[in-house]
Amino acid sequence: MTLQLLYGHLLARYGPQGWWPADTPFEVMVGAILTQNTAWTNVEKAMQRLKSGGLLDARHIHALPAASLADILRPTGYFNLKAVRLQAYCGWYLQAGGFEVLKYWSNRKLRATLLDVPGIGPETADDILLYAFKRPVFVIDAYTRRLLARLGLARGDEPYEALRARFEAELDRKAGLYQEYHALIVEHAKQVCRPRPRCTDCVVRRVCAYR
DNA sequence: ACCCAGGGTCATA
């Protein structure tokens, strides 16, 4: 089993995922922060609150009183923390000049400055790089670690950068591929927990038996 | 009642 074969099996089983579920790059960024250790259904609630208030843009979010923003973000959990993080992110985003300026930055510069924003760690930074800026950067999350470990492709406790480097070395450097692959891993983790038809292919069955 | 969810930070050793 290689990373490329694993991708083929997941794609055959679940089909294209079309991630990230968002209308604009900025919405991807907001979602990436709000979904930290949080179920996506809860993120959708908060996102709808921001949209219905006409607040889903960097200026509004940045200018809002922190307590008001926290109240809007309540359904996502960690709402006080995420209010601070989201405002810090918007501060950086606005100061940099917004998406129309940032989209010309190099992968290296974008990633380094994203990681300097408080509350943005490696996974959130890579979510933003891959899904908002469409850069060929692979996102490593807990599901990826577990799946690789169960399939015997890795220990699972390797440093973030080690696993990211491995995906990026073994796969074609294509953002579209990375977008689908990460989405498929997440979808697989969700599906594998509940009853569903068995795979007929033995290798696929192996994939399906583990999360 | 318990567990986990599309993490990150900080203190401690």
Next chain:
DNA sequence: TATGACCATGGG
């Protein structure tokens, strides 16, 4: 470098 505590709501 490597654990543990902390942040907190909602669904199973």
